[in-house]
Amino acid sequence: xxxxxxxxxxxxxxxxxxxxxxxxxxxxxxxxxxxxxxxxxxxxxxxxxxxxxxxxxxxxxxxxxxxxxxxxxxxxxxxxxxxxxxxxxxxxxxxxxxxxxxxxxxxxxxxxxxxxxxxxxxxxxxxxxxxxxxxxxxxxxxxxxxxxxxxxxxxxxxxxxxxxxxxxxxxxxxxxxxxxxxxxxxxxxxxxxxxxxxxxxxxxxxxxxxxxxxxxxxxxxxxxxxxxxxxxxxxxxxxxxxxxxxxxxxxxxxxxxxxxxxxxxxxxxxxxxxx
Numbered sequence: 001x002x003x004x005x006x007x008x009x010x011x012x013x014x015x016x017x018x019x020x021x022x023x024x025x026x027x028x029x030x031x032x033x034x035x036x037x038x039x040x041x042x043x044x045x046x047x048x049x050x051x052x053x054x055x056x057x058x059x060x061x062x063x064x065x066x067x068x069x070x071x072x073x074x075x076x077x078x079x080x081x082x083x084x085x086x087x088x089x090x091x092x093x094x095x096x097x098x099x100x101x102x103x104x105x106x107x108x109x110x111x112x113x114x115x116x117x118x119x120x121x122x123x124x125x126x127x128x129x130x131x132x133x134x135x136x137x138x139x140x141x142x143x144x145x146x147x148x149x150x151x152x153x154x155x156x157x158x159x160x161x162x163x164x165x166x167x168x169x170x171x172x173x174x175x176x177x178x179x180x181x182x183x184x185x186x187x188x189x190x191x192x193x194x195x196x197x198x199x200x201x202x203x204x205x206x207x208x209x210x211x212x213x214x215x216x217x218x219x220x221x222x223x224x225x226x227x228x229x230x231x232x233x234x235x236x237x238x239x240x241x242x243x244x245x246x247x248x249x250x251x252x253x254x255x256x257x258x259x260x261x262x263x264x265x266x267x268x269x270x271x272x273x274x275x
Contacts, residue, residue: 001087001119002140003182006207007231009055009085014267016232017259018056018089018209020239021046021078023063027244029251039067039074042251044081046243049256053263056235057082058089058209076115087235088119089209093146095124095131102134109138120144122187122209125171129178136179143184147171148199150189150212172202181205188227190218190236196226204229211237213262220262224269232274238262 010016023039032038047057059078064071082088094104104121111117120142123132135143148158148168158168165173175184181203188199190212199208208227212218213236220236227234238258246254 001142003207003231006055006087010232010270013053013055013263014270015053015055015263016234016236016266016270017054017262018058018087018235018237019046019050019054019242019259020091020211020237021057021059021063021243022239023059023074023243025067027247029247029249031249037070037074037077039064039071040077040081042243043074043078045252046255047078047081047083049252050242050259051083051086053256053259054086056087056089056237058091058237058239060239061090061092079116079118087142089144090116090118090121093122093124095127097127098130098134101131102137105135105138105141109135109141120185122146125175129174132175132178136183141183143179144209145171145175145184145186147186148188148192148195150191150218154189154192169198169202172199176203181207185209185235187211190220190223193219193222193226196223200227200229205231205233207233207235209235209237211239213238213241220265221269224266224273228269228273230275232270236262236266 021043023042028038028042032041035041064075079088090108106113108116108118108121122144123135125132125145160167162170185207188208188210190210210223213220242255242258245258
């Protein structure tokens with residue numbers, strides 16, 4: 001998916017919502033456990049219910065790997081079911097020496113190798129350029145680098161001073177030499193809204209993947225006001241607040257209501273701040 005295609009979908013749906021498929025076998029409605037593949041059945045119904053209100057889906061790979069081969073099968077069926085117009089994100093947070101990163105890239109980008117064909121993958125940049133560039137060798141695929149995350153421990157390293165800047169700022173500056181805004185996005189947590197203006201000074205054109213709205217307490221209005229650019233430039237992720245909005249036979253309808261409410265709020269901010 002290209003930058004232009006993503007932006008056009010945002011304008012068409014008046015939404016920059018990403019739905020996180022953090023599907024936990026211990027939390028899905030009990031009646032689904034009687035189906036042949038409970039994880040996929042849950043994801044399928046969530047996708048059917050929310051597709052009109054979002055532009056992206058983000059399976060968190062850990063929830064599938066924890067189930068072994070069955071979880072991988074559920075993940076493969078899920079990625080095949082996600083409509084092609086939606087940006088698919090493998091939330092895997094990989095990053096290793098070059099030849100290992102090359103294998104991780106094949107895992108998520110080469111369906112002839114692994115059976116998976118994601119549009120993008122989250123990558124940890126701590127090991128530097130040679131751990132990231134193998135992912136960029138795949139045409140029309142995105143790398144989403146961890147920059148400033150929403151967890152409490154993010155301050156342990158990401159905010160350490162490196163010269164006259166924080167480490168996360170150096171990640172933003174240096175990684176721009178690896179590829180442009182059409183290939184690299186950045187993860188910036190919604191609970192870090194006070195930093196969005198500074199971040200936009202460094203990377204005015206890149207898309208930001210913003211987790212932390214919803215169950216984690218991030219403020220969508222603040223994120224939109226300080227993080228949006230002329231192409232929107234935001235993918236705001238909500239996971240638990242949508243997929244676990246209900247826990248009975250009407251769980252998909254409850255998810256639809258939550259996604260719709262977020263989309264309606266996003267429409268307001270698009271009109272107000274995307275200029």
